[in-house]
Amino acid sequence: MNALLIKDLYKVYANVNSSKSNQTLEALKKISLEVKQGDFFALLGPNGAGKSTTIGIITGLINKTSGMVKVFDNDIDLEWEEARKLIGVVPQEFNFSIFETVYNIVLDQAGYYGVSRKIAKERAEKYLKLLGLWEKKDSVSRTLSGGMKRRLMIARALLHEPPLLILDEPTAGVDVELRRGMWDFLIDLNKNGTTIILTTHYLDEAELLCRNIAIINKGLIIEHSATKNLLDKMERHSYIFDLQKNMTHLQLNHKTKLNSKTNFIIKKIDPRTIEVDLLQNQNLNDLFTFFKKEDLEIRSMRNKSNRLEELFLRLVEEKSSVKS
């Protein structure tokens, strides 16, 4: 079963520029998308690509121009009440009352979904404890730190225990430790059956957490597949090698084709650092053989950048250049 089915979703914003009354913006250009039940799905795209518009339409905060959206087979127009009961949403911006306490915010949200006060109190304790906010339950929300506010929004979205959780940039502005804590929490939630849709700017996050990915750019879905398949599409991987000693005997120019057989492209960053581009048909063993032969001792190695990030940038650039 699909947790989410989007077909030909189209959105035009009217009067986007107040000084030019007839200026419109096509935010979504008939996109289609499927997210299976139980999936951990990432919706990626640069700023202004249409991610938040898509989420806004699914959750009822934005009116679509045309197209169809179904949440667990419930049409958001025809069976909107049922559809909304099945969704929990964590928006990008903080959207709770700054005058309310943490406890009241989560209890009220449960109330809007028809959860009785008694059950809501039990769940509030459970989720606030899980997210490390129980001690802060009587604090007014404006006094919380940025990370706590993010966790509050996650707890709030879970109070009615929705089978589909949509998170729009949930770890934006959150420190590394907290981010990892959130990842663990989301992984557990997904293991327990909650379908998760995530938008994020941290592509390492998407690569680590998500089994399927869609990339949206300028209102179009330019890629939609399993994370693994997407990464397999990468033709070239760039690695950075830190050397044990200064490299003196090898004369590397800006880009040196080191070996006609292996065809590695090596770039010297500084006397102790080199960058190597490895094509998909090349392997690291050959490269290490070469290093050994050249008496280069490797201290450490790493990906130049996140693999998904490289691919993402390439895809977005390619599609943009094709269009232009």
Place this chain on the structure above:
Amino acid sequence: MTNFISLQTIVRKETTRFFRIWTQTLLPSVVTMALYFVIFGHFIGSRIEKINGFSYIEFIVPGLIMMAVITNSYSNVVSSFFGAKFQRSIEEILVSPTPAWIIIFGYCLGGISRGLVVGILVTIVALFFTKIAVHSFLIIIIFLLLTTVVFSLMGLLNGIFAKKFDDVAIVPTFVLTPLTYLGGVFYSVFLLPDIWKTISLFNPIFYMVNGFRYGFLGYSDTPVYLGFFILLILMFVLFLVNLILIKKGVGLRH
């Protein structure tokens, strides 16, 4: 059941809000009305002759109570709803399965509650200055409730369209206050010259004050049922307009 819990949540939140900030919501009206009673009722009123057999303070008390009720039911809904829009906490309700009519009922019940609480407080203050007669308790309750409903709905309408804080202040300052002052709170419209009497008859607040006053004094400038029907029509029209706007997402959804 879901809708009932949702309604209960909105009402609880709304009533808790105005009780929590009682110095901003309840106290000002009580202080203002006490001053009106002292100055207009006691100091100046003692020099004014009786109106239709009632002392001036007896005559203005129902109008002043109504004035406080109108202002408070209106401002409770407009400020709370716009505040939720401004902070975007209104999205908490918009993403939920809460239907538009429950949102209207919830916010209006908040406005009605504040209107009634302030009405009771002002009545208690009035008792320190004059005795209050009751001609028909039923008429008092009917007009009080209908007025709070109508002005809560108006406040909601204002909140839906408001884009900035100025928009919240414009209607009470430039529409509501003049209409209330010219709605026969301080005088009987039949004491006015013909042209002003005719103009007053187009002011809906006049009928609310008039009907409410009838409940206390048993005296009315126009037939009471007229005010009752005007309030009923206003209530249904405003409810429908609000319902359509919220369902369409005007001022709420992009």
